[in-house]
Amino acid sequence: MKIDSSQISREKEIEKLKKYKYGFSTEIENIKAPKGLSEEVIKFISNMKKEPQWLLDWRLKAYNRLKALKEPDWQKPKYPKIDYQDLYYYSAPKSFKEKPKSLDDLDPKLLETYKKLGIPLQEQKRLNNIAVDAVFDSVSVATTFKDKLTEKGIIFCSISEAIQKHPELVKKYLGSVIPLTDHFFATLNSAVFTDGSFVYVPPGVRCPMELSTYFRINASDTGQFERTLIIADKGSYVSYLEGCTAPMRDENQLHAANVELVALDDAEIKYSTVQNWYPGDKDGKGGIYNFVTKRGLCKGKNSKISWTQVETGSAITWKYPSCILKGDNSIGEFYSIAITNNHQKADTGTKMIHIGKNTRSKIISKGISAGFSDMTYRGLVDIAAKANNSRNYTQCDSLLMGNKCGAHTVPYIKNKNSESNLAHEATTSKISEEQLHYCQQRGLNSEEAVGLIVNGFCKEVLQQLPMEFAVEAQKLVGISLEGSVG
Amino acid sequence: MLKINNLKAKVEEKSILNGFTLNINPGEVHAIMGPNGSGKSTLSNILSGKKGYDVSGEILFENSDLFSLETEERAHKGIFLAFQYPLEIPGVNTSVFLKTSLNAIRKARGEKELDALEFLKLVKQKSKDLKFDEEKLNRQLNVGFSGGEKKKNEILQMSILNPKLSILDETDSGLDIDALKIVANGVNSLRRKNNAFLIITHYQRLLDYIKPDHVHVLMNGKIIKSGGPELALELEKKGYESFS
Known part of the structure; x- marks a missing residue:
């Protein structure tokens, strides 16, 4: 029997799609900055955004600093050298040259994309008590x-x-947690960041709903550099969630975001x-x-x-x-689930820097590796x-x-205060x-069984x-490990 | 219902079952008694579908070849094993496990899955019937349970899944007399014309409370004697030695 090779590759595609249901891409005309990283490109971005x-x-200060910085290489997962001149640093749907005034002005193709992702922006209004900001490639769409x-x-x-409407807040806090000289990727982000979310909760206000941002990389050869800044003023509370998906592409795509959170007196950010x-x-x-x-x-x-954090995707998570x-x-506090399957790699954890007195930190990390x-x-x-009197539990x-x-645990502990207490398990x-x-004897197939045990873990x-x-995360945990039991 | 014909099993070249033959009809309770190392647990492992055995012979369950079925498919068809050492699954709530299990089986049979409320009603009733402490349903599966609690939990699962063939692998071992009675009552209350039980045990004790229709003596991997309930008493009196 003769087998048509295009048929095989098509079937492969379908098979791949089954595994990663977010793996479609949307055909939308984009405006891109010229390829590569330069002062001109940064000016282009800034100009596009009327900054x-x-x-x-x-x-530009970040960009100049970047020239002196070296890409770090102490992490466990190694990757081929990234050619930073071969990336696009800005990509926006053409229809956004003039920013849409309301959801009704959105490109229907974009709305369709978000619907596929399970984020019906329009219906969201009525259905859920969750406010969503959606970022498509480099720009926030709704x-x-x-x-x-x-x-x-x-x-x-x-x-x-x-930046346009509340420049005083942005100016005051942008870079106040991650200085623009911080390290290679953070500095790169500071030079070229394109969009992201901004939250400010005024004093004494408890945000009445979950705030959520959905990030989507669509265009190819594009890095996504979003910047998120959340400020919880005195006595306020906010809970924020981000979700991320990308189409399947054979090349690796870089995602180097910066997220800064600032909590003032008696404030809480989740x-x-x-x-x-x-x-x-x-x-x-x-993979990303x-x-x-x-x-x-x-x-x-x-x-x-x-x-x-529930980290199930990406080729390398760092x-x-x-x-x-x-x-x-x-x-x-830091609660983490990281799952790697097939050839995925992750080097993740947290840093808890105790400076004030009576400060407490808690780290719960669950790593699952398969394949x-x-x-x-x-x-x-x-x-x-x-x-003084600080405590940590890890x-x-x-x-x-x-x-x-493989699974590795590398804890670093520095304690310069004799009154403080650390525990590591x-x-x-x-x-x-x-x-x-x-x-299985109770009727679960092997994948359901693994899903159940891992969810318990x-x-x-x-x-x-x-x-x-x-619930969504629970399902994701199960799906990520599909095919990992023989 | 279950027909085992000349079953042989080896683990790493070591023969454990050597031509085991047994027929179980609906409505019957069979007890298999045997000393340590006679092949009792191997039998229950093989019936449940545990891997790692080199087997020959034939096992038919309701006329389908058991060897061609995966472990979970056997469970879907109505085979239940009460484990000798029930496993702990940290982080998994007991009632969530039970509901997942019941619904997996119902789904495989094309039956409607139970929603949370329907399930809660069922599990409450069954727990009450078995004097199973409801509070344990909210604990992690078998984690921190005493030996007796684990065994009672197996019987609770059995009563909720309502299997056609229940295999009890030394469920009586490690039980005090009160727990033993609860387990026995559980089994007795589930006896029907259309289901069957295979009770694997060291001791005659459990059989004071569950009246078997047939008793078999297992030694060196095969049944060497079969009889009625009186055989268990004889065994208790004379010991396994006298049969060898």
Whole structure:
């Protein structure tokens, strides 16, 4: 029998699509900056976004600093050298040259895309009590629920809009947690960031709904450099969630976002991430490089920042959402589930920097590796000399599936204060044949059984997610490990 | 219902079952008694579909070849094994596990899955019937359960899944007399004309509470004697030695 090779590749495509349901791309005409990184490109971006001079100067300062910085190479997962001159740093749907005034002005193709992703922007208004900001390639396309938030004085918009409408807030806080000289990827982001979300919650206000941003990389050869800035003023509370997906492409795509959180006195920020960027195919071809800098500053006394992340996607995940506990009695938390399958790699964890007195931090990390993947937990707990009576509790659990994957735990502990107290626990386990057999005897197939056991393993972290997303995350955990049991 | 014909099983070249033959009809309770190492657990493992055995012979369950069915497919068809050592699954709530299990089986059979409320009603009733502490349903599956609680949990699962063939692998071992009675009552209350039980045990004790229709003595991987309930008593008196 003769087999048509195009037929085979088509079937392969279909097979791939089944595995990663977000793997479609949308045909939309884009405006792109010229390829490569240069002063001209940065000026182009700034100009496209009609930015004030101070911001352009800030970007250029970052760019000049970048020239002196070296790409770090201490991480466990290695990757081929990235040619930064071969990337597009700005890509926006053509229809956005003039920013749409309302959802009705949106390109129907974009709306269709978000519908496919399960984010019906229009219906969202009525259905859920979740405000969404959607970022497509480099620009924010729509923010829902604006009116309801405005009533309370809450600002939730794209960072581009914030730069225009609330420059005093942006100017004051942008780069205040991640300085533009911080490190290679963070500095790169500062030079070329395109869009992202901005949140400001005024004093004493409890944000009445979940705020959510959905990031989507669509165009090819495009880096996505979004910038998120969240400020919780005195005594306020906000819970924020980001989700990420990308089409399947054979080449690797860089995603280097910066996220800065600032919590003033008695304020609390809860930041959750469900990261499901395209992880590459089962042979490790393609996928996103997720090199993200996320840092929260507990600036005021009694403030609290809590990071929860479910990291299932990306070819390489390399990030350490961190807390600087500057205010006395402030609290930092990090809850993480990282799953790697096939040839995925992750080097993730957190940094808890205790500066204020009576500061507390808690780290719960659950790493699951399957297939040929490799997972590293790397975390720093740093207690400064004056951080009297500070406490940290760290728990790192690794679960291995099969015998071709790896799990590593690298905790760094610096304690300069004798009154403070640190505890670190780590476990490594495997899913036992007996556990699987027990579940299968109760009618679950092997994948359902693995899903159940893994969800149990991750429960402490899943519980931290806002309810609306916990179910989705649970399913994602199961899907990510599909095909990992033989 | 279950026909085992000349079953042989090896693990790493070591013969464990050597021509085991047994027929179980609907409505019957069979007890298999045997000393340590006679092949009792291997039998229950093979019936449930555990991998790692080199097997020959034939097992038919309601006329389908058991060897061609995956573990979960056997469960869907109505085979239930009460484990000798029930497994702990950290982080998984007992009632969530039970509901997942019941609905997986119902779905495979083309039956409607139970929603949370329907399930809650069912599990409450069954827990009450079995004097199973409802509070345990909210605990992680078997984590921190005593030996007796784990075994009672197996019987609770059995009563909720309502299988056609229940295999009890040394469910009585490690139970105090009160727990033993609860387990026995559970089995007795589930006895129907259309289901069957295979009770694997060391001791005659359990059979004081569950009246078997047939008792078989298993030694060196095959049944060496079969009889009625009186055989268990004889065995208790004379010991396994006298049969060898």
